[in-house]
Amino acid sequence: MSIIIYLIPVALCLGLLGLAAFLWSVSTDQYDDLDGAAHRILTGEDTPL
Amino acid sequence: MSEIADPSALGCPSGLAPASTDAAGDFSGFVRVKNNLQTLTLSVRGAKCGGCISKIETAVSALPGVEQARMNLSNGKLFIAWSGDTTARHIADTVSGLGYGVSAFSEDQSAKQAKSEERALLISMGIAAFALANIMLLSVSVWGGHGEMGDQTRVALHAISGLIAFPVLLFSGRHFFQSAFAALKNYSANMDVPISLALSLAFGVSVWETATGGAHAYFDACMMLLFFLLTGRFLDARLRRQAHAAAHDLAALQNRSVNLVRADGTIDAVQADAIQPGDTILLAAGERSVVDLTISEGHSDIDESMVTGESLPRTIAAGETLYAGSVNLDHPLRGQAMRTASDSLLADIARTLEAGEQKRARYRQIADKAVALYVPFVHTTAALAFLGWILLGATVHTAILVAVSTLIITCPCALALAAPVAQVVASGRLFKNGVYLRSGDALERFAEIDHIVLDKTGTLTLGTPQLVQGPAETLPLAAQLARISRHPLSRAIVNAAGPGPVAQQARERPGLGIEGQIDGTICRLGSAEWVGLDAAPGSDGPNLWFVAGDDVPVQFRFEDQLRADASETLDALRQSGLSVEILSGDTEPAVRKTANALHVDTWRAKVSPQGKADRLEALNGSGKHVLMVGDGLNDAGALSIAHASLAPGGAMDVSQSASDAVYSGGLSGIRTVLMVSKRARSVMLQNFGLAAAYNFIAVPIAVTGNVTPLIAAIAMSASSLVVTLNALRLNGGET
Numbered sequence: 001m002s003i004i005i006y007l008i009p010v011a012l013c014l015g016l017l018g019l020a021a022f023l024w025s026v027s028t029d030q031y032d033d034l035d036g037a038a039h040r041i042l043t044g045e046d047t048p049l
Numbered sequence: 050m051s052e053i054a055d056p057s058a059l060g061c062p063s064g065l066a067p068a069s070t071d072a073a074g075d076f077s078g079f080v081r082v083k084n085n086l087q088t089l090t091l092s093v094r095g096a097k098c099g100g101c102i103s104k105i106e107t108a109v110s111a112l113p114g115v116e117q118a119r120m121n122l123s124n125g126k127l128f129i130a131w132s133g134d135t136t137a138r139h140i141a142d143t144v145s146g147l148g149y150g151v152s153a154f155s156e157d158q159s160a161k162q163a164k165s166e167e168r169a170l171l172i173s174m175g176i177a178a179f180a181l182a183n184i185m186l187l188s189v190s191v192w193g194g195h196g197e198m199g200d201q202t203r204v205a206l207h208a209i210s211g212l213i214a215f216p217v218l219l220f221s222g223r224h225f226f227q228s229a230f231a232a233l234k235n236y237s238a239n240m241d242v243p244i245s246l247a248l249s250l251a252f253g254v255s256v257w258e259t260a261t262g263g264a265h266a267y268f269d270a271c272m273m274l275l276f277f278l279l280t281g282r283f284l285d286a287r288l289r290r291q292a293h294a295a296a297h298d299l300a301a302l303q304n305r306s307v308n309l310v311r312a313d314g315t316i317d318a319v320q321a322d323a324i325q326p327g328d329t330i331l332l333a334a335g336e337r338s339v340v341d342l343t344i345s346e347g348h349s350d351i352d353e354s355m356v357t358g359e360s361l362p363r364t365i366a367a368g369e370t371l372y373a374g375s376v377n378l379d380h381p382l383r384g385q386a387m388r389t390a391s392d393s394l395l396a397d398i399a400r401t402l403e404a405g406e407q408k409r410a411r412y413r414q415i416a417d418k419a420v421a422l423y424v425p426f427v428h429t430t431a432a433l434a435f436l437g438w439i440l441l442g443a444t445v446h447t448a449i450l451v452a453v454s455t456l457i458i459t460c461p462c463a464l465a466l467a468a469p470v471a472q473v474v475a476s477g478r479l480f481k482n483g484v485y486l487r488s489g490d491a492l493e494r495f496a497e498i499d500h501i502v503l504d505k506t507g508t509l510t511l512g513t514p515q516l517v518q519g520p521a522e523t524l525p526l527a528a529q530l531a532r533i534s535r536h537p538l539s540r541a542i543v544n545a546a547g548p549g550p551v552a553q554q555a556r557e558r559p560g561l562g563i564e565g566q567i568d569g570t571i572c573r574l575g576s577a578e579w580v581g582l583d584a585a586p587g588s589d590g591p592n593l594w595f596v597a598g599d600d601v602p603v604q605f606r607f608e609d610q611l612r613a614d615a616s617e618t619l620d621a622l623r624q625s626g627l628s629v630e631i632l633s634g635d636t637e638p639a640v641r642k643t644a645n646a647l648h649v650d651t652w653r654a655k656v657s658p659q660g661k662a663d664r665l666e667a668l669n670g671s672g673k674h675v676l677m678v679g680d681g682l683n684d685a686g687a688l689s690i691a692h693a694s695l696a697p698g699g700a701m702d703v704s705q706s707a708s709d710a711v712y713s714g715g716l717s718g719i720r721t722v723l724m725v726s727k728r729a730r731s732v733m734l735q736n737f738g739l740a741a742a743y744n745f746i747a748v749p750i751a752v753t754g755n756v757t758p759l760i761a762a763i764a765m766s767a768s769s770l771v772v773t774l775n776a777l778r779l780n781g782g783e784t
Contacts, residue, residue: 008187008209011183011186012183012213015179015182015183016179018179019175019176019179022175022179023172023175026168026171026172026175031171032121032123032124033121033122033123033124034123035122035123036099036102036120036121036122036123038099039098039099039102039122040099040102042099
C-alpha cells in the first residue's frame with residue numbers, strides 16, 4: 001500500500017495542472033464570448049495549408 | 050452619399066435583427082491613447098450571427114492603420130485598436146454603414162464590479178470542483194475499503210482530504226461567509242447564514258472525527274455543498290449581469306461627442322457631460338442630439354420619432370426647440386443648449402425607468418418564498434433531533450453528530466439550483482428563438498399574464514411608411530431623387546425601387562422636397578406645393594408628388610401596414626384565454642382600422658404617454674396581470690409600470706431598456722415568450738417540489754442517525770442532478 005504515498009501526490013499534481021489550465025483560461029477572457037467562438041470556427045480566415 | 054447599397058444587404062445577414070439606418074455620432078471623446086496605439090470600444094446593436102462578426106471585422110480591419118478589430122457577439126462590443134490618422138468617426142461610420150447601430154461604450158463602475166464578481170465566483174467554483182474531485186477520489190477508496198482498510202490508512206486519507214478542503218473552504222466559501230457575517234452584524238439572517246453554518250459544521254465535525262480516529266468524515270460532502278451552491282450563485286450572477294448590461298446600453302446612447310462652438314468660432318468635440326446651458330452646439334446632418342436645444346441658425350427636417358413616437362419628420366427653424374433624442378436629418382443646425390445632458394428629456398425618461406425597475410425588484414420570486422419556508426424548517430428539525438437523542442439517553446457526541454448530519458444533508462443544493470438552472474435553460478431557449486430576456490425573474494412574471502396591452506405603431510404595424518400606391522413607371526425616376534434623402538417617405542420609395550443610380554445635382558430643401566437632374570430634365574419630388582400644385586387633392590395619409598420637367602405631377606401614397614403575423618398571433622393569444630387591448634397615440638380612424646382588421650374590441654386612440662401609464666396603473670389596480678408590448682418612447686413609461694413588458698427588436702433603445710425582454714422576427718415572439726415562461730415556471734415549481742421530496746426522504750434518515758458520508762454524497766448529488774435534468778426538459782418540445 002506504500003505506493004499511495006507516490007500516487008496521491010501524482011494525482012493531486014495532475015488535478016492542479018487542470019486547475020491551473022482553468023484559471024489561465026478564465027484570466028485570458030476565454031469565456032467572455034461563448035456565442036462568438038461558436039461562429040468564429042466557421043467564418044475564420046481561410047489560409048491555405 | 051454617392052451610392053446606396055442594396056438595403057437587404059444591410060444589417061445582420063441572418064435577418065435576426067433589423068438593419069439600423071441611424072447615422073453614427075462622433076466618438077472621438079472616447080478614444081484612449083496608449084503607446085501610439087488608439088483604442089475604442091463600440092457598442093454595436095443588431096449583430097446577432099457569425100456573418101455579422103466577419104462582416105464587421107473585415108470592414109474595420111480594412112481601414113488604414115487598424116491593427117486589431119474584435120467583435121464580441123455575446124455582449125455586442127467591438128474593440129478596435131489602431132494607429133495613424135484614421136478617426137473614430139470614420140470607424141463608427143464604417144460600422145453604421147453596414148447597417149448596425151453604433152454607440153460608444155464606456156464601462157460604468159457597477160458593470161465592472163458585476164463582472165469581477167462573476168469572475169470571482171467562476172474561479173471559486175473551479176477551485177471547489179478541483180477539491181471535490183480529488184477528495185471524492187480518496188473518499189471512494191475509504192468507502193470501497195470499508196472493513197478491510199486499516200485504521201491508520203483511513204485516518205491518513207481523511208487527513209489528506211482535510212488538508213485539501215481547508216484552504217478551499219476558506220477561499221471558495223468566503224462568498225457565503227462574508228455575506229452571512231454582514232447579515233449577522235445587522236442582526237438579521239439571510240440564506241447564507243444556514244449555508245455557512247452547514248459548511249463550517251460539516252468541516253468542523255470532520256476534523257474532530259479525523260483527530261479522534263472516527264469512521265466518518267464529511268469533507269467530500271462539505272466540498273460538494275460548496276460546489277453546487279457556487280454553481281447556483283454563478284448562474285444567478287451571470288443572468289443578473291446580462292440584465293444590467295442591457296439596461297446600461299441606454300446610457301450608452303448619450304455616449305457621443307458633441308460639437309461645441311467656441312466664442313472664437315472654432316469647433317471642439319467634447320463629451321456630452323461637458324455641455325453647460327447656453328453653450329452653442331453644432332448638430333451635423335444625421336446626428337442625434339443629446340441635449341435639449343433652442344435652434345439659433347439653420348433650417349432642417351428632424352426625426353422626433355424617439356421622443357414623440359411620430360414617424361414622420363418635422364421641419365424645424367430658428368427659435369424652435371429640439372429635444373434630446375431627436376435626429377437631424379438633412380442640414381446642419383446650430384443652437385444653444387437649454388439644459389445639461391443629465392437634465393435633458395432623455396435623462397428624465399431614464400430616471401422614470403429606474404424608478405419602475407426598483408418597484409419591480411420588490412417582486413417576490415418563487416425561490417425567495419421557498420427559502421423563507423425552508424430555513425426555519427431545517428433548523429427546527431436539527432434542534433429537535435439533537436434534543437430527541439439526548440432525551441433518549443444518547444451521549445452529547447452522538448446527538449451533535451446527528452444534528453450536524455441533518456443540517457448537512459438538508460442543505461439546499463437542489464434548492465440553490467432549482468430556479469437558476471430553469472432560468473438559464475429557458476433564456477437560452479428563448480435566445481435561440483430570437484427573444485433576449487433581460488432578467489431571470491421576468492420569466493415568473495410573464496407566466497402570470499392574463500391581459501395584453503399592445504401599442505399600434507411599430508408594434509402591430511411595421512412602424513415605417515410603406516409605398517402602397519403610385520405609378521410603377523415613374524418609381525425608378527423618383528427613387529433617383531429619393532436616394533439622397535434620409536426622410537422616411539424617401540426611404541420607402543428607395544425600398545420599393547431597390548438599388549439604382551442617383552440623380553445629378555440633387556439637393557434637398559427641408560420641409561419641401563428634393564430637386565435634381567435626370568437625363569437633362571429638372572425633376573422634383575416632395576410636397577404638393579413643391580411640384581407646383583396649390584392644394585393637395587385626396588391627401589389622406591402621407592403622400593409625395595413627383596414631377597419631371599413640365600409633365601403632370603404624379604402622386605405616391607404611403608401607409609403604415611400591419612405586420613404579416615399580427616392577425617394570426619392575436620387570434621392565438623385570444624384562444625389561449627388572454628384578453629387583448631390596443632393603446633395608441635395615433636389618430637382615431639387609424640386605430641379603428643387596425644382594431645377592426647384584428648378583431649380587437651377594446652382600443653383607445655390619441656392616448657398621451659402619461660395616459661398610457663395611467664391606463665396601466667388602472668389595470669394593475671383592478672388586479673390584472675398586464676403584459677405591455679410597445680416600441681416607442683411614448684410607451685416607455687407604460688412598459689416600466691406593467692407587470693411584464695416586451696419590446697420588438699426594432700424598438701427605441703429606451704423602450705428596450707424598459708422591457709423585460711426584446712423579441713425579434715415578428716409578433717409570434719410574444720407567443721413564444723409566454724409559452725416558454727409558463728413551462729419554465731412549472732419546471733421551477735416541479736424543481737422545488739423535487740427538492741422538498743428529497744428532504745422528505747433525507748430528513749428521516751438523518752434524524753434516525755443513519756447518515757454516512759456515502760449516503761450524504763449520493764443523496765446530495767442525486768438531488769442536484771435530478772433538478773438540473775428536469776430543467777433541461779425545457780429545451781425539448783414544440784416552439
